[in-house]
Amino acid sequence: MDHDRILRRLLDLVYPQACRVCDQRVSQGPPLCAACRNRLPANERGCPLCAQPDTGSGPICGACQRHPPAFDGVYAPWHYTAPIDEWIRQFKYSDQISLARLLTDLTGADLAPKLGVRESRRLVGEHVVSANDLIEGVKPEDTIFVSHRKFDIWTEGKKNIEAYPDVKHHGIPYRSLLPRELNGLIVVGKAISGTHIAMSAYRTQGILAFVGEAGGVAASLCAKRQTSPRNLAPAELINTLSEPPHSVEIDAYKD
Numbered sequence: 345m346d347h348d349r350i351l352r353r354l355l356d357l358v359y360p361q362a363c364r365v366c367d368q369r370v371s372q373g374p375p376l377c378a379a380c381r382n383r384l385p386a387n388e389r390g391c392p393l394c395a396q397p398d399t400g401s402g403p404i405c406g407a408c409q410r411h412p413p414a415f416d417g418v419y420a421p422w423h424y425t426a427p428i429d430e431w432i433r434q435f436k437y438s439d440q441i442s443l444a445r446l447l448t449d450l451t452g453a454d455l456a457p458k459l460g461v462r463e464s465r466r467l468v469g470e471h472v473v474s475a476n477d478l479i480e481g482v483k484p485e486d487t488i489f490v491s492h493r494k495f496d497i498w499t500e501g502k503k504n505i506e507a508y509p510d511v512k513h514h515g516i517p518y519r520s521l522l523p524r525e526l527n528g529l530i531v532v533g534k535a536i537s538g539t540h541i542a543m544s545a546y547r548t549q550g551i552l553a554f555v556g557e558a559g560g561v562a563a564s565l566c567a568k569r570q571t572s573p574r575n576l577a578p579a580e581l582i583n584t585l586s587e588p589p590h591s592v593e594i595d596a597y598k599d
């Protein structure tokens with residue numbers, strides 16, 4: 345058991361938690377008992393596009409049918425009524441910071457699986473990271489991060505990695521963050537420019553955190569130098585990163 349969990353157990357013993365609704369003692373987790381949690385005003389029939397609670401007779405609300413929004417969807421797990429509205433007000437305006445844990449649990453537990461999409465749209469960038477780059481261990485000069493995670497391709501909920509060869513230490517180049525046909529934009533996360541197969545190897549958080557840092561640092565350098573992302577000198581970006589790219593090699597992701 346790690347120190348945080350031991351400390352939390354001790355605090356629970358000394359200062360037992362009470363349910364925010366019924367005051368019953370709650371032994372672990374957020375301060376809400378199971379019965380009260382089940383009675384929370386869940387937005388079960390919300391419009392999948394705009395999250396409005398009442399969709400009428402159809403699956404999508406009338407407003408979205410008349411004017412489909414430009415985005416794919418909004419997720420609102422709860423109705424903004426008691427006790428949720430009161431908790432949000434207390435958290436925002438009455439310094440009840442302890443409510444953060446409860447509100448995080450209430451939103452995060454439902455939201456996380458919805459966000460955990462392994463693959464979606466990707467950029468076509470100045471460089472498209474390919475499976476061959478990974479197999480051959482290509483490390484371009486503008487490498488912002490060196491990775492060594494194996495291919496991890498899923499099809500229809502089932503892993504399918506046996507057919508793919510091993511990955512060598514390879515570089516993610518700065519150019520894969522830059523759209524080929526658009527100036528003034530830096531793209532980070534899983535949307536960087538790479539093929540379906542290559543992306544399966546670099547899409548994990550440990551790697552994308554470094555890609556995100558590189559994108560943020562590049563944006564700040566562009567602002568300082570009054571230049572565009574495409575004209576930024578990769579060497580300056582690489583020298584400004586908190587970890588020199590070639591010294592950070594992720595080997596640990598062998599799940």
Ligand SMILES: [Zn+2]
Nearest residue numbers: 363366377380
């Ligand atoms: Zn309760």
Ligand SMILES: [Zn+2]
Nearest residue numbers: 391394405408
């Ligand atoms: Zn709607």
